[in-house]
Structure formats: C-alpha cells, structure tokens
Amino acid sequence: MPDSLQDLESRRADLVKQIADLGDLRGGSISDTSGRCGKPNCRCHKPGNPVHGPNPRLTYKDQGKTVTGSLPTPAARKKAEREIAEFRHFEQVIRMFLDVYSLGTILYELLAGAPPIELRKVALDEFLRRLREDDPVKPSTKIRTLEPATSTDVARKRQIEPPALAKLMRGDLDSIALKALEKDRARRYGSPSDFAADINRYLKNEAVLAVPPSAGYRAGKFARRGDAPDHNLSTA
Secondary structure (H helix, E strand, C coil), X not given: CCCCCXXXXXXXXXXXXXXXXXXHCCCEEEEEEEXXXXXXXXXXXXXCCCCEEEXXXXXXXXXXXXXXXXXXXXXXXXXXXXXXXXXXXXXXXXXXXXXXXHHXXXXXXXXHCCCXXXXXXXXXXXXXXXXXXXXCCCHHHHHHHCXXXXXXXXXXXXXXXXXXXXXXXXXXXXXXXXXXXXXXXXXXXXXXXXXHHXXXXXXCCCCCCCCCCCHHHHHHXXXXXXXXXXXXXXCC
C-alpha cells in the first residue's frame, strides 16, 4: 500500500507499463514481401520477369520472440487486419482507462488499506471481466470489513482509530474515489489533473466535484473552511 499521495504517480506509471508490456506480446503488424523462389528454372529468375508477390506476412511477439508467418488467403489477411485493429483499440482504451482508473485504485488502497477489486494473480479474461462487471464498495465500507489487525494498522498510520478513519472517509473521500473508478468514462474524471484538482479541493475544505452540488453541502463547506481539519491523508 502506498504511504503518501506522492506515490500515486509512480504507481500509476508502473501499472501502465505492466499493461503496455502485456500488449506488446499480443500486438502485430502486416507487411507485403516480394522475392524470387528457390526454383532456378522458374520465370522469376529470367531477366525482365517480375518477382513473386506481394505476399502478406504477419509479424508478432510470442513470449518475447519475434515471429513471422504467412497469410495465404485474402480472408486470412482481412481477419488479421481486423484483429490487429481491435488490439490497438484495446491498447488505447486501456491506457486511457488506467490514466484515471489506476490513480483511483491507488487512492482507494491508500485510504482503505486494500484494493477496490482484487485483480492480482488472475488470468487476463478474469481480470477484464472484473473490471467490466464488479463495482467497488465505498472505502469507508471497505475498511470496516477488513481484518481487525489490518484496519488497525491502516488507521495507526493515519494516527487515528479505525471507526474515526471510516467516518472521515464518508462523504467527499468516498465520492472522489468512486468517481475515479466509474466504469463509464463519461462519469469518471476527464483527466488525472481533474482528479488531482478534486483531491486538492478536499484538502482545502472546498466543495468537490464528485459530490452532487446542493445548497446545504456548499454552505457547510463554506462554514468549515475557516477551521479546516487535518485530513491526514499521508503518513510521515
């Protein structure tokens, strides 16, 4: 678990690299090659005659090695082109997803002492299914369900008791973390900087964008701003 907000960016970069490395093993490209065959009496060896081709070849990574194979039919080429396009789209989407989502995951773990969704040591298909289908509980709920020793350790790092820590999370922090973890991109923060700005609003005891605006909420924030509590998000 990261010990401070300063760890967020380095952990996000590490997660993006892990996904990018996984993608490199599955990506591919198509190139057209032409050449002469090994039959000396073939027309391709006679002056002025064209070489054989172009012949499409598929190049991809397999367990760290570069592999090249032929695409013998137009249907095979079309299928490979479609799969490569789909994979590149997946790479783009997952990187955009991780920009905010991974920061939300790390903030959640920073707050609650456990990840919002358990994704470690699972197969890729199960990894993606959990990302699509599983919804995390609020951090304030999560910490109340941890083993007593774990919740006590998390709270001790914040110099606070577990019930008080859960109470501190309720409201703004719950909303900020869950907004960053939204499945729908349109409902998540638009960028890491938007996410960071909302955390900064919380630390300054200002109204956060993650909480639906209401007159009572904003009035309460304004009333408390002059006597802002120590939110104690990071440890020494």
